[in-house]
Amino acid sequence: MVHTVAVLALPDTIAFDLSTAIEVFGRVQLSCGEPGYRIMVCGTAPVVKAGPIGIATEYGIADLSAADTVVVPGREDIDGEVPADVLDALRAAYDRGARVTSICTGAFILAEAGLLDGRRATTHWAAADEFQRRYPAVRLDPDVLYVDEGRILTAAGASAGLDLCLHMVACDHGTAVAADSARMAVAPLHRSGGQAQFIVRNRPGLNAIAAQTTLDDLLAWIEHNAHRDLTLADLAAQAALSVRTLNRRFQSETGQTPMQWLTGVRIRHAQQLLESTDHGVERIGREVGFSSPANFRDQFRRLTGVPPQNYRNTFRDRIAG
Template identity: 75%
Template sequence: MHTVAVLAVPDTIAFDLATAVEVFGRTRKPDGTPGYDVRVCATAPQVDAGPLRIATDHGIDALAGADTIVVPGVNDIDTPAPAAVVEALRTAYAAGARIASICTGAFTVAAAGLLDGRRATTHWLAADAFRAAYPAVRLDPDVLYVDEGQVLTSAGASAGLDLCLHMVARDHGAAVAADSARMAVAPLHRSGGQAQFILRNRAAAGPLAERTELDAVLAWLEQHAHRDLTLADIAQYASMSVRTLNRRFQAETGQTPMQWVTGVRVRHAQQLLETTNYGVERVGREVGFTSPANFREQFRRLTGVAPLSYRNTFRERLAG
């Protein structure tokens, strides 16, 4: 039987760990027999997982006999992965084990050198830190998961469910994976990628966001992005020339002023799609797009999905 070892290290994210245990543990083949033998392997008899304590029967030596190893994320990405875990992952990979990470578990896999030169993903909030720590990895923070064959990575939280179901489909076919998805009360495939969940502008991140000299301008744009704004309008409010405005925006946000405005409009459109029954064209008009076609194009460019697909994804919020 295919053995799945779920790795529990200190400070592991319990949700990530439980997702792998539940998906693989509840998978059944067409004849009703279990699809996997699931083991939780820890660096100690008991490890902390946020407010929880996880006790296991298997040490990391059990990774050596696993067909698949799932590496959940950790809360503190600045804490180095235990040396014994890094070595165990390298040994298992060399022996042919499939390695899959969920969320910030990508940091642990990257520390073992298994992602160098490969495409990978992690939680979008950790993307900048990951790039800085592992520049040899081709990070794609917009996708839900990446399958590079023997090594797979996923974004945070529910993207781990997407990845686990993808591996079930690889191992046992779409029908078995669909049954596993029904058990998890989740879609087998989701439209779009991680991009639809990303806060595109620092102004959306709230009071904990990094302060900037443009704070007043960004706050003003939050309130006025629905207007037919021009660069001159923004520069006039900021009391600076258009040239200076462009330079400040590029330096502090990495975007042009109008790119920022588009991001604000798209985020406001997301809120309307989640919380109202307005038609797509009305949503576009309400947030400041004068052309329905341009609204759809910009929305898809920034979120990875069409406005209607986005609304369907978050339909349960309307029902609530």
């Protein structure tokens, strides 16, 4: 019997997440020539808005009951209300034995349904703080690509959803079938769920307030001057503040110290150079503002979870794949 995958389509759904599941599962072909999955897009209305496009849905929320796997894509607005019948349908699908998975901020929907309580899960890095605030009963791991808890699986943003879908194909039909699906998607198969998201968390989250903060001018200045040999006193002088006041405002508005922020900017700049140039690791460390190669490697590993060369190799492998 063909495995049925239902992809949930709510208003404001992230089209990329939704299409990832459709494309990966929809293109799986078994050695006998038969499709590996039957795909249903289940919506709350015949046409669901997803940003600038409309998604026509052939199936409704009640059809989730026919699914072996339910995929919940992320939504642009994490504050958007989730209809009660959707939450009921997700709980019922899981209780009936279905596998339930989320991509990106779709984890908020699973958590709202109570399906993640007491479980390990992940979501998009930029929404992690808000997720932890809302759902303290969930053991959030914001640093990994995806988490497999058996019949409950969660992925971080965008490409991590692709990794998770390929992981599920491998679980269902074996590595050879998943590898063929990966080739169809021009994607690598080898990225494990425990791999780091590689995100340096010194940028506003998804629910950040759009209005300017008192530090905006200084943050922009740091972005352009991070390569210089800067001290805390230099940052305070640029902001025309005392060191004490600067520290207090940074902690209040960013959750970090000024020097932690500066280090994060330097590491992000190093990531860009590792991805786009062939410069040596020591040269890149100097160019972004680190005085010693050892300090650069230590800070890079601390913030991204891997050494600089491993980071570069990962991105080259993805391009080659």
